[in-house]
Amino acid sequence: MTTTPSTTAADRVRAAYRVIEQADRPEVWITLRAEPDVLADAADVDDRVAAGAVLPLAGTVFAVKDNIDVAGLPTTAACPSYAYTPARDATAVARLLDAGALCLGKTNLDQFATGLVGTRSPYGAVRHAHQAERISGGSSSGSAVAVALGITDFTLGTDTAGSGRVPAALHGIIGLKPTLGLVPTTGVVPAARSYDCVTVFAATLPTAQLALSLMTGPDPADPRSRCWPSTTRFAAANPARIAVPDAAGLAPLSVDARRAFAAAAERFRAAGAVITTIDISPLLDAATLLYNGALVAERYAAVGAFLDTLPDAVASADTDPIVAGIIRAARQIPAHQLVADHARLDGYRATARALLERHDAFLLPTTVGHPTLAEVAADPVGVNSRLGTYTNFVNLLDLAAVAVPAGTADGSPFGVTIITGAFDDQIGIDLAAHLTGDHPPATYATGGVDLVVFGAHLRGQPLNHQLTELGARYGGTVHTAPEYRMIALPTLPAKPGIVRDTRRGAVLTGERWTLSTAALGTFLAALPAPMALGPVRLDSGEEVIGFHCDPATAATGTDITHHRHWPSYLADQHDRRAAISP
DSSP states (O other): OOOOTTOOHHHHHHHHHHHHHHHOOGGGEEEEOOHHHHHHHHHHHHHHHHTTOOOTTTTOEEEEETTBOOTTSOBOTTOGGGOBOOSSOOHHHHHHHHTTOEEEEEEOOSGGGOOSSSOOOTTOOOBOSSOTTBBOOSSSHHHHHHHHTTSOSEEEEEOSSSTTTHHHHHHTOEEEEOOTTSSOOTTBOOSSGGGOOEEEEESSHHHHHHHHHHHOSOOTTOTTOOOOOTTOOOSOOSSOEEEEEOTTTTTTSOHHHHHHHHHHHHHHHHTTOEEEEEOOHHHHHHHTHHHHSGGGHHHHHHHHHHHHHSOHHHHHHHSOHHHHHHHHHGGGOOHHHHHHHHHHHHHHHHHHHHHHHHOSEEEEESOSOOOBHHHHHHSHHHHHHHHTTTTTHHHHTTEEEEEEEEEEETTEEEEEEEEEETTOHHHHHHHHHHHHTOOSOOOOOOOOEEEEEOSTTSTTSTTTHHHHTTTOEEEEEEEBOSOEEEEEESOSSOEEEEEEOTTTOBOOEEEEEEEOHHHHHHHHHTOOTTEEEEEEEBTTSOEEEEEEEOHHHHTTSEEOGGGOSHHHHHHHHHHHHHHHOO
């Protein structure tokens, strides 16, 4: 369910509570706010909008996984005896509320965010939104189902081992997992602090991206929060280079799931992407470190001391035995084993970086199969492990991921995940948009510099690769103020010089590209004479960096200002040559 420009916040809230009543899925919620309380907040949002406030999320409702703080609502992490009531919102939640979104309540999860099944909660197993005999996926189970049922516009989850992606795949919705640290985890109950991430579920990619963008940014209270670096890439290479698993890497899938995956890969190939088959065994080997190695000690560090203090009767009533067993067992891990596993992890990270130097992204299945509740009950650990086959390594290797629907397999939704290197989130979102049909998406990455080009660096021209190889992002056609001349210079390849001339100048047409500050420096360092960069005034009055040419060099060329656009000049030259050819 989505909002329209004419929908008030109050209307959206009433619609959400009607769906909650009709769906009758109480296990989705741990704490559901009373409708009158949310309507009071909605009235405030509507008043602010009427007064002229710019609230990007006005008219939307969301829910929050119950290991993320919402001021005044209990945070339980799906363990009743762990509950506390925070006085402050988690940073991510506060930013959404400030943007006009309305929180309906807190959603159910696998206890302490430990699991991918959605059944490990004393508040009840969360059933799939549309197949009640099957699991919802976890640990962000309630959050995914709230979106899939159409209750919320988006929800917040967390992701350590795949909890923001597996439930998305099983429901045919979007799961956005950013680079670690881009969204602060202040006010989030840790599962494994070094690898925890706040994520977004939504029915559409633009909605998910908008929510994610508004939450992104450093927080002094979170020592692990990160800024966009000066080397951020804003787009994939052209053509995009995508790596897919070889036959062995796809062996865990059913025949029907392999067919669905191949169809997704073929859509990229048909669009011109270069698809390469790789051995993903190093990635899958890295995944085993999360639970089968010493890294699971982070889970004991998070809540182990709390579990150790629980009286047996309380522990029996409040804790899931599988979750408690995993966390308590980690208490015995020796420090030297943790050090050794960190060294192994460093090696796997180096391998992943090397693979991503040759590719823009990995395309992988999101998960393996869609188990029934009965199958999980019969083999809770084995089924959970299979679900994490393609997800467990992502945060360990400091990668970003976008889980998107990719048809169906074996009677259930099937999903794929686009996985990119740290801070290449924009590339993953762009590639995901190709599968969802949301093109072109808004820009998520920030901190770039706009550059206006007029000649050989335009799309389709011989030097455009110098921009795309630096991760530059095409931003559309632009027009200058009427104060520039265009000069055809005697260079190879041919290129124009742009000279400011407020008396004889005209409106010229160019292209806007966005690239990182580091990429701009690299571009400038390789720029040959007589080209230079400087401010260019656009017809809107905006000044951006663009190409210039000094007047002395311009005097050696031919004034082609009347063409206004470099391709128009090239086409004219082609026609003239054709006219005199025998």
